Amino acid sequence: MIRFDNVTKTYDGQRRPALRNVSVDIDKGEFVFLVGTSGSGKSTFLRLVLREYQASSGQVWVAGRELGQLPRWKVPKLRREIGTVFQDFRLRPGQTVAENVAFAQRVIGKSTSHIRKVVPETLEMVGLAGKADRLVEELSGGEQQRVAIARAFVNRPKILIADEPTGNLDPGTSVGIMKLLDRINRSDTTVLMATHDSTIVDQMRKRVIELDDGELIRDQSRGVYGTQ
Numbered sequence: 001m002i003r004f005d006n007v008t009k010t011y012d013g014q015r016r017p018a019l020r021n022v023s024v025d026i027d028k029g030e031f032v033f034l035v036g037t038s039g040s041g042k043s044t045f046l047r048l049v050l051r052e053y054q055a056s057s058g059q060v061w062v063a064g065r066e067l068g069q070l071p072r073w074k075v076p077k078l079r080r081e082i083g084t085v086f087q088d089f090r091l092r093p094g095q096t097v098a099e100n101v102a103f104a105q106r107v108i109g110k111s112t113s114h115i116r117k118v119v120p121e122t123l124e125m126v127g128l129a130g131k132a133d134r135l136v137e138e139l140s141g142g143e144q145q146r147v148a149i150a151r152a153f154v155n156r157p158k159i160l161i162a163d164e165p166t167g168n169l170d171p172g173t174s175v176g177i178m179k180l181l182d183r184i185n186r187s188d189t190t191v192l193m194a195t196h197d198s199t200i201v202d203q204m205r206k207r208v209i210e211l212d213d214g215e216l217i218r219d220q221s222r223g224v225y226g227t228q
């Protein structure tokens with residue numbers, strides 16, 4: 001589903017690469033944690049998958065496409081296959097929960113009847129069935145993250161990318177969010193999650209890929225956050 005073939009990424013004006021000769025293969029339906037200290041290259045890795053940036057050398061394959069060969073006009077279609085969730089939720093204030101989730105459908109041209117069906121289904125799935133008409137800013141952080149996950153998942157993407165999704169949440173709330181991501185993964189969605197949350201990684205025992213100064217230094221199945 002995601003393959004990096006000897007990928008190096010050096011940002012414009014930088015001498016040191018943010019990623020260096022990274023090769024990794026992530027299959028359909030896997031759940032992968034991406035760990036590493038701040039500045040090790042995790043966000044760069046995710047941004048290459050989303051084709052926000054292109055590799056300086058090597059190849060990035062996502063859902064059967066080599067992103068270096070992908071014409072710009074096909075990028076929106078690629079991104080439709082990838083749901084994204086961030087630490088800071090990135091919801092639309094002043095709009096309700098249902099409107100935030102429906103927006104993701106509207107921008108890709110789904111019909112109103114389709115939206116009326118899938119938005120409540122998705123809100124039910126994330127445990128927010130009773131909160132559809134609340135303004136998002138009235139919700140707790142954990143609930144806001146559930147809205148963001150509903151929005152990411154409503155189009156049933158092949159891949160869900162989560163960049164520090166529990167970074168702003170307390171430990172108990174984080175466990176609920178992880179249960180939800182685990183459920184989404186079990187519906188055959190590939191989940192790639194960058195995190196500093198060692199407790200979560202140690203509890204979940206999923207595949208762990210560790211970056212250090214742009215290099216892939218560990219790839220462990222049923223792994224833990226740190227090796228020491």
Ligand SMILES: Nc1ncnc2c1ncn2[C@@H]1O[C@H](COP(=O)(O)OP(=O)(O)OP(=O)(O)O)[C@@H](O)[C@H]1O
Pocket residue numbers: 011012014017018036037038039040041042043044045
């Ligand atoms: N747009 C950019 N332009 C120049 N350098 C960048 C850019 N984005 C990231 N970098 C550099 O690339 C390296 C890797 O950064 P990246 O954001 O991928 O790390 P990270 O592991 O996600 O860190 P964090 O855990 O703090 O989010 C760092 O040295 C960073 O300063």
